[in-house]
Amino acid sequence: MFEPLLADIWASLFKMKPEIRAKDVDSILEVNKSLMVKIMADEYFVNYRRFTRLDDLLSAICTVKFGEKTNQWLADQKEEDEDFKKQMQEINAMHRQLQKQDWQEEAGNDSQVSKEDFTEAMTKFDKKLNQMLQSDSQSFSQALAQAMQETKQVKAGLKSLLGGYGAGSGDAELKKIPLRDQLVLAEKMSTDKTMKEIAEWAGRFKQIARKKQKSIHRDSMERRGVTLGNEIERLLPLEFGLYMHPITKNDFLRRFVEGQTMQYEQKGREVLEKGPIVLCLDQSGSMSHLDTQSKGFILTLMSIARKQRRDFCLILFSTRTQIHKYEKGKIKGSDMVSLARTFLGGGTNFALPLDQAMNVINESQFKQADLVFVTDGEDTLNDSFLLTFNKKKKEKDFNVLSLVLGSSTKIVEQFSDRVIQIYDFDDAGSFTAFEI
Incomplete structure (x- = not known):
């Protein structure tokens, strides 16, 4: 009975003017009708629909949430009321037997369940359910309110993950992403604590990035005479x-x-086309406690790249590397889920990611790339590597900003244009990266 119930819930949330028109329904759907009458009669239902009406994503998320809460409410009632529990068990047993009879096309068996018996049992159960909905309407209403609150939280998380850093850009950015990808992420947001934390950090960092970029834009404007407007x-x-x-x-x-x-x-001032934004991010074992922060940091730099229409390359490193390239800073929902689960662990090697970063920048047709190097470790680099790297940096006209978390900056200073020591990604120093 639950699949058609979900379809009805979705229609009540998505349609312009939903109403229950059928007076007589099949016996198996009587319970669904009672639940739908209760849902649509809830005092806050009209308010819920202000958010879900004609919204593909929100109505789908809210349908699942309403379904989960309704299912949980029924389970709670079953535990508290023995008669209710017994009726549910009997109906389930009768329904299974009817299905079996349909499959086997048996006839004349005394042990068969008649459809009339099943209809009578469903009517009795529906009457019991209505009594419980009346006597415990507050808990059912609270369950719906909680479902709506969770729906809003999931939507806010998706906007933080997929939206840009511009004010009010979240909904516009979401619409550019296939609904299937949005729903995949919505499911993860509902069940995965890590995804929720990443979304929270991304939302916070993007607000800061907006202020940083706005300041840059304001400073880049020059007054040149007087005009009308x-x-x-x-x-x-x-x-x-x-x-x-x-x-x-x-x-x-x-x-x-x-x-x-x-x-x-x-x-x-004239804006020249720029090369890629390359982020080399340390994922050695000691960085594991900052994993969700770092993923929020990644998504913020990616949103800047998307805004500036620049390719974005993420190079995760420890004693090995993993490279992810995102054209114009665009990321698919499935790639985001994969990124959230990725952590390399191990030791630290600086030469590997820097060598990969040079290859990426060499492939770019534009100059003025930005390389952000983040580490909490130390390593050694031989003179010949540093000479080659710094020569290439001058040729391709790219800058290196290094963020060092609580360790010596001596080695990093040899290949960086600017080095900032920070405690974590929420340190004001790390926000310098949002000015690129």
Whole structure:
């Protein structure tokens, strides 16, 4: 009975004007009808639909959540009421027997269950269920409220994982991703604690990145003369004076509406196409306690790459490397699940990831790549490697920002343009990476 119940729940959440129209339904669906009447009569149901109506993702997530909570409520009632439990067991046994009879096409067997007996049992059970829904309506309503709250949390997590760093960009970014991928991630968000933590860190870091990038954009703008328009933040002080004076206020408002007020003309400095963003991330054993933080950090840099339409390359390293390339910073839901589960462990080798990073940057047609190197370990690099690396860095015009977690910076300084010591990824120093 549960599969058609889920279909009804989905329709009630997704459709524009859902209503229960069937007066008489098959006996096996009487219970579903009682549950749907209760769900749609819930005092907060109309409010829930404000979020789910015509929303493929939210209605699907909420359907599963409502189904889970309804199933759990029935299980709880079964444990508390012996008669309810007995009726459920009898109905399940009768239903299995009816299915068996249909499969085997038996006839004239005295042990057979008649459909009339099953219908009578379902009617009796439906009556019992309605009594319980009436007597314990508060717990059922609370279960629905909890389901809706979990739905919102999952949606917020998905926006943190898949959205950009721009304010209000989460929903727009989600719509670019196939619904199947969204649902795969939604399932993981519901059951996997690690995914939830990664989403929380990604959400926090993207807010910080937004401020960092906004500051960069503001600083890159130059005032070049005066033009006409109606952008408040660019109006000349003279226009504000005219607005404040009672005699000239109406004239100002007219010109403002028509876009004829004087404002500063601003032009951004020329932006050249840049090469990839390459992140070399230490995944030696000592970094395991920062794993969820680091994944949130990765997703934030990836969102910056997506915004800037730059390829993003992630090089995980320990004593081996694992390379993941994301064109224009785009990542599939399945790749994100795989990334969340990945941790290399082992020791630390600097030469491996740096060599791989050089190969990636060599493949790029653009100069001005950005390489972010993150480690909490120490290693040695021979002079010939450093000479080759620094020569290539000059040729390809790329910068290296190194974030060092609580260890010596002596070796890292030999191949980096800037080195910042941090305690963890939530340290203000690590946010420098969001300025690239």
